[in-house]
Amino acid sequence: MSETPQTTDNELDLTTTPCGSCNQVSVENEKMIGCDGCRRWFHYRCVGVTDAAKKTKNWYCVDEACQKAKKSRKKEKPDPLTLEQKRKAQEEEQKRQEQALEEEMMLLEERRLFQKALAEKRSLLEEKLREKEEEDRKARQAEALKRKKDFVQRFKSEQSSFEKEMTELEKELEDLKAADATIIKKDKSGTTGKPSNPEKEPESGAEADSELSSDEILKDANAESTRRDLKHGKKVSRLGQGSIQIGPTKAQLAARNGISKKLPDFAGNPEEWPLFYGAYCASNEACGYTDVENLVRLQDSLRAPALDWVRGKLILPQSVPLAIAKLQQMCGRPEQLLQSYLDKVRKLEPPKADKLASFIPFGNAVEQLCEHLEAVKLKQHLANPLLIQDLVDKLPDGEKRQWIRFKRHTKEVTLRTFTDFLSEIVADACEANVSMDSKHTNKASSSGQGGKQFHREKGAMYHHSEEENASTKTNDDRRKFKPCKICHGTDHRLRNCSEFKKLQYADRVKVVNHWKLCSVCLNDHDGECTFRTRCNVGLCKERHNPLMHPIDRVEGLSAHIRTKAAMMFRMLPVQLHYGGRATTVLAFLDEGSSITLVERQLADNLGIVGVEEKLTINWTASIRREEKNSRRMNLWASASDGGNKLLLQTVRTVEKLMLPYQKLDFKTLSKKYQHMKGLEVASYDGQPGLLIGLNNVHAFAPIEAKVGAMNEPIAVRGRLGWTVYGPRQLNAPSNEGFL
Template sequence: MSQQPHGYMRVQPTPPAPYNIESGVLHRAKLYPLPEFDGNPEDWPLFYSSFADTTREFNYSDRQNLMRLQKALKGDAKRAVTSLLIFPENVPNILEELRFNFGRPELLIRAQLRKVQSFPNITEDRMEQVLDLSNQVRNITAFFKSARCEQHLVNPTLLEHLISKLPASKQFEWSKHASTVTPFATVETFAEWVGNLAKIIAIMPKVADKATHSTSFRAPRRSDQRPVIASRFLHSSQGNINQQWMCIACNQSHSLEDCPQFKTRNIENRWALVKRQRLCFACLQGGHNLQSCQKKKRCNIQECQRVHHRLLHASSNTHTVTSATTNNAEVVLSCQGECRSILFKVIPVTLFGPKGHMETHAMFDEDSSISLLEEDVANQLGLNGQSSSLTLQWYGENTATEKSRIVSLEVQGNQGGAPFPLKNAPTVKSLNLPSQSFQNYRHFGNLPVASYNNVKPTLLLGLDNSFLGIATETVTNGPSQLIAAKTKLGWLAYGPTDKMDSTSPRVLMIRDPPLSKKICNMVEEYFTLENLGVKAAVIEGEDDMRAKAILKSTAIKIGDRYEIGLLWKQDDIVFPPSYDMAKRR
């Protein structure tokens, strides 16, 4: 055999088995079957090593190996070499073709990286998952060694992916250990370390209990299914074994859809629990997903056509917050309650646009991730911008979506100074911010803090323009007193006052829809315009209108035929003057 790149050997054809002179019959060697191979790159090293070892050990000929390959190859692997599975001399070519299609090192590495990426991040309350991570890391290490790809064990990107699966506390412990490894830590070093960590975690009481319970009953499942998350247990009564459900919401013996506690939760919490436990959206059970669920059907609540359980239905005035939309959420929180009067950070400003300037009031809100401007103000300043959508959500699960524009303008404090640009500020129909009044306090002295009476801000300055609200100077008279702060837009006052006030709570959340939603809206808007039914107006001439009128007024049925007047005939026929022509004749 000759050594090939990446540790693979070319199996040379062997001579036919000799005749036994005494018996005159051909020795028949036992054909040990090869493991089935369907084209999965992860199975290629085992398949090839089994082929090479048995061929070398039992001196199989190409004809015998061809018989073994015909039985072992399945699926994509067999389709790739179907035309070669005829003649024994094609065996070396078959192996080379299989190696190129399914055994190249990059394919093997990519398959292992997919395993790492699909492994979930481990949280502090799910430390038992470290055992699974340890097994996977050790398998990857052994796989790279058996495939003669040891160079990938020093891949820093792969090592970083593996470390990121650990909780923060264990990442810190690994970093301390890695700093003592010379010359540097590798995937093999991490496999040894996480293996020792798994041994410690395995003897923890809670983890040991979970392992005991998990082995007491294990439902049969296919290899492509996730483990069953909804817990089940067995108990014996008078010799009969009964299977019951253990609810993951309240740990009682009933299914999740029958759980009273689960039904009392709001829609967001129900969705969060189902996703956290990786349950099917259609039947609220584990072990499979929505695509493979045999009980899936449409919701049909309020004509909802989505495929999910009826307990997960969000009515028209509610919105289910998923992990994807949460990451794209732009949040604005402004809360007020029945307590001492509180002054928000309101300051008089001057706004500049193409049509001039306008004096108004702005409010700083450190809990807002974006700045907002009222639509009327944007129109008065002549601001133009790209259309967008904003989804407004209040407590009580009330939502509303309105059209918006992304505009840019300039803002200046009323105490002078250079104007500052405000870029990419969305507009809203009405901010509905609380109105407030302020009269200069005595302990502020001669500070130029502007007084105002019953003003309502039309501009909200969020964290995207937080540099405007940085306080360079502050003046205070002690705890629970107003604070004066100097910002780039001038002096302002905020904080608690001695006046008692009662106002309704205000909580506003504004979410910027994700890119996929924007694309859906664009496609929907496009087809809406295409289906307006607007057609080009057909302008008829006088002759056409007159012909239609004659057709309508003269058409009569006589027998099995219709009689219609002359459509081209004029009512006032004027003959050309022919007297002179007739006289010349």
């Protein structure tokens, strides 16, 4: 075996070194590994090594001598370090540590210097900021001092001007007193140009003395108050509505002779506030009333509940402006007035195409609403399309088409546009009704010329008109009726009494019989009644008041007739939910009804408001029932023991359902019928207050049924629970029943 030259890896030229295994030279710079025993080189592929073997410290070929050298090398121990080597190593380590410590000290020194410079800069900035704040404070003080000086100068100037005016006013007042005294003296001495009536002279003289003394007292009091307030540095109001005032001017005193001092009566109705407040402000501006006079005027004109709101502020004259402000807060806010007018318009009866006069009140109400919106500058509501559409929906179809053609000629459609459209119809209606109005006027005048009127202690002569001749009433001479038999009010008749309408039919009959009233007009009169109204309940045309229509002709639903409980109807107790409230009620499940109904009292107990809509209920045999105050709502229902809630949609309220009373003792019933055993059916005893119809059929649709033999009741389970209904007795009567 030839010996290869002893070279290192860096000096070895692999392109000329032969492989120790294949004895061939690498021509493509192929990787080779050297043996640490024999010092020969081998191709990786010849000895089967990888790059990982190259990384090891020693590698030996498969030659026997090299393998022995490998084993002997492992047994050799490294020579221990000498003392000199250890000392040098310690010195090097100490130098390295000293160098690291020195570098750390340098870093700390640099950090300290940086923090010091940063603190100096911060201190400098804070000093500049304090100087800036001090300059601003001095500037503000200087500005405030300047404003104060200007105010003092302006105040002195105004005070000087006011004192000058007061001097002139006092001089005029003295001249007026002297002139009045001269006139009175002449009147008393009889030196006037014309002789006076001796019978009227004392009275006129007394009146003049009274008027003069009151005016003099008022002027003296005002002048003395003004001088006292000027002495104490107070300002004096010249508007006639402040706590410190001067007397009225000559023009204002003259205006008092032609303008009524009395204000219109006001009881707190928001619709009457603009009229009342306008009269108050206009009379104050024209006549210069003082707070003392306004106090008396308000005490005379205010009525409950408005009087109760400001009763404590009508004690001292100084509180009059506070009383007006309180009244404006309670019933003079623009949004409150707007809501009042909107409610009034929406409650109006829609005009009818065959009754032209019905357009007059509708058009006037819309015009008042439009004028109010313009007066209080709520112009955004004038262009409210929803409001306009609500009003258009009240018109008959023919007028709706006219409105569509009318608004095409305007670029912007507002409530004023609709008001202008209605004004033309109202003008036509007024012109068309001239003849009718004139006949009515002539009839009234002729009846007034026939002699003296007829009065009675117990009764009155009634014309039985529906509108009660409201157009002939005046503010000073209002027509008052006899006290109502129910509420004792004098502003309505018994047939228009809301309390009387709430009574049950039997109670209304008792009232009429007790007071011996007419069953047609519900008044107490002698002779034949001339009231032309007939009953309009259902198809009834009999001559009696609709409030006196027999209840057994219309009450009940689906023509329910009371039986002797031979049959059981499909009923079950349920819980009604609305908001955070819940109540338990007996429900009647009726597949013969198209709507769901609930008694009004139950809806009120749950706090449901709903939407008020008139409801007409039709039965067989053309029987009808009207619920004018019915409300539409949605509510939730669940089983009596809880569980999932079901939504009942389009539920309508009625005053009374008058459904049959029913009692179910399921414990006893289950012992009688085998197919009823084991069912969870709730017992009940009462009269239904809820009727669920087909519009909520999902609430009682059958899920499971238990059917027995013929003439036995069945049990059906729905989403609200089990119900038992059907024959209760084997021999049920056949001459009575429910439809």
